[in-house]
Amino acid sequence: MAEEIVNVNEFEEIARRVLPKAFYDFIAGGAEDKHTLKENVEAFRRMTIRPRVLVDVSRINMSTTILGYNVSSPLMLAPTGMHQLAHPEGEVATARAAAASKVIMVLSYMSTCTVEEVASCCDAIRFYQIYIYKRRDIATLLVQRAESCGYKAIVLTVDTPRLGRREADMKNKMTLPQLRNFEGLLSMKVASDKEANVKAFTDETFDASLNWKDISWLRSITKLPILVKGILTAEDAIKALEASIDGIIVSNHGARQLDYSPATISVLEEIVHAVKGAVPVFMDGGVRRGTDIFKALALGAQAVLIGRPVIYGLAARGEGGVRTVIEMLKNELELTMALSGCPAVKDITRHHVTTERDRLQSKI
Ligand SMILES: Cc1cc2nc3c(=O)[nH]c(=O)nc-3n(C[C@H](O)[C@H](O)[C@H](O)COP(=O)(O)O)c2cc1C
Numbered sequence: 001m002a003e004e005i006v007n008v009n010e011f012e013e014i015a016r017r018v019l020p021k022a023f024y025d026f027i028a029g030g031a032e033d034k035h036t037l038k039e040n041v042e043a044f045r046r047m048t049i050r051p052r053v054l055v056d057v058s059r060i061n062m063s064t065t066i067l068g069y070n071v072s073s074p075l076m077l078a079p080t081g082m083h084q085l086a087h088p089e090g091e092v093a094t095a096r097a098a099a100a101s102k103v104i105m106v107l108s109y110m111s112t113c114t115v116e117e118v119a120s121c122c123d124a125i126r127f128y129q130i131y132i133y134k135r136r137d138i139a140t141l142l143v144q145r146a147e148s149c150g151y152k153a154i155v156l157t158v159d160t161p162r163l164g165r166r167e168a169d170m171k172n173k174m175t176l177p178q179l180r181n182f183e184g185l186l187s188m189k190v191a192s193d194k195e196a197n198v199k200a201f202t203d204e205t206f207d208a209s210l211n212w213k214d215i216s217w218l219r220s221i222t223k224l225p226i227l228v229k230g231i232l233t234a235e236d237a238i239k240a241l242e243a244s245i246d247g248i249i250v251s252n253h254g255a256r257q258l259d260y261s262p263a264t265i266s267v268l269e270e271i272v273h274a275v276k277g278a279v280p281v282f283m284d285g286g287v288r289r290g291t292d293i294f295k296a297l298a299l300g301a302q303a304v305l306i307g308r309p310v311i312y313g314l315a316a317r318g319e320g321g322v323r324t325v326i327e328m329l330k331n332e333l334e335l336t337m338a339l340s341g342c343p344a345v346k347d348i349t350r351h352h353v354t355t356e357r358d359r360l361q362s363k364i
């Protein structure tokens with residue numbers, strides 16, 4: 001009989017047992033000292049919830065809209081590369097789980113299944129994440145392919161001019177498979193290395209000259225809304241608004257890029273204040289509980305994105321595992337809303353949480 005799993009964290013241990021070490025380490029890993037990796041989770045724990053009582057919570061409604069699309073709850077699946085490292089069905093299984101749970105999936109530019117396969121396997125609402133390679137023609141082509149098979153938004157990841165230093169991958173000599181989206185366009189093998197070493201490939205291929213001016217180039221190749229993923233400061237949030245982007249994802253890339261960047265939940269509010277409601281703000285990094293989703297919403301996020309737990313669920317139990325991860329987080333959020341006196345997402349306010357900063361300020 002399958003082991004009873006009661007929260008999403010428990011999928012990690014199963015994933016660790018079933019995956020080759022190099023794959024598990026790649027997924028679980030963070031940059032350098034992994035300070036930010038721990039902080040992404042710990043910073044949520046330093047926040048508390050201020051529950052309100054004697055509110056009618058006999059019905060809880062978690063549904064919301066994201067860029068105008070109706071979804072069952074304020075959570076999305078973060079773009080994470082190479083789902084076939086976790087399970088042979090890869091992103092197709094993940095998309096089917098997203099469709100079953102009526103949440104949005106963001107497909108990674110580094111996906112193992114093609115944009116067309118993921119589009120045709122089910123009716124999930126899908127966004128498409130992109131990196132910009134020096135070969136810009138590849139982004140142009142992939143964005144057109146995604147647009148023509150019904151992806152609803154482009155998520156431009158802006159925190160990866162080069163790859164962060166992930167020491168486990170160096171030790172394991174982690175290599176990339178040939179990604180089928182790029183077949184005939186680009187080889188994953190790099191000139192400097194006989195193998196498709198993750199860091200060597202990224203540093204050779206990604207365009208480190210990408211800058212704010214390039215957003216207008218991206219605009220010129222797509223009609224889809226553009227979200228920028230990887231904003232951690234109010235200054236950059238304002239720049240993103242000046243570049244007329246359609247949404248911001250506060251993210252430190254799951255702590256895989258710049259170590260000692262702040263925990264995302266700790267900078268969310270600064271960015272929400274800078275954006276002043278002009279565009280939706282989303283966040284990811286360290287979301288492992290329904291209470292975490294509640295806290296992010298209370299600080300002004302419209303929804304959160306879930307990274308590693310989805311891949312662990314996929315590794316452990318395929319499509320059903322991803323569905324379980326989503327449903328567990330939804331159930332926990334629903335309970336949190338009931339116990340905090342918030343029958344609907346719009347009822348979750350800044351008054352429902354206490355942050356570390358609130359506590360420090362109250363001592364002054
Ligand atoms: C294995 C793995 C692969 C990832 N690949 C991508 C990617 O291709 N593009 C991207 O924008 N972010 C990528 N990310 C970052 C996630 O989108 C997200 O920001 C992060 O995982 C959120 O943190 P969490 O894992 O703590 O939920 C990846 C993260 C992981 C763990």
Ligand SMILES: CCCCC(=O)C(=O)O
Pocket residue numbers: 080081110198202253256
């Ligand atoms: C080569 C990049 C892989 C995907 C990615 O963005 C990540 O691992 O964080």
